[in-house]
Amino acid sequence: MIEDRQHLTMEELVDILAQKTQKFTQLLVYKDFGNEYKECKQDIQQILTEIEIRKDKKSIKQNNATSA
DSSP states (O other): OOOGGSSSSSHHHHHHHHHHHHHHHHHHHOOOHHHEEEEEEHHHHHHHHHHHHEEEEEHHHHHHHOOO
């Protein structure tokens, strides 16, 4: 699990997402659906959630800036 994902830069998040996706794909290919698979899937979901939150925050800031 990635505890400090909120403190990572967007680039770091994307790098970790790529690594986790690669590992997840490997586990799928080998049909290894154990704990590592579940943890990897959960990490990917958490990273994607963090990225979406940041995109939403950025969009809100841009909308507020154009409204002012």
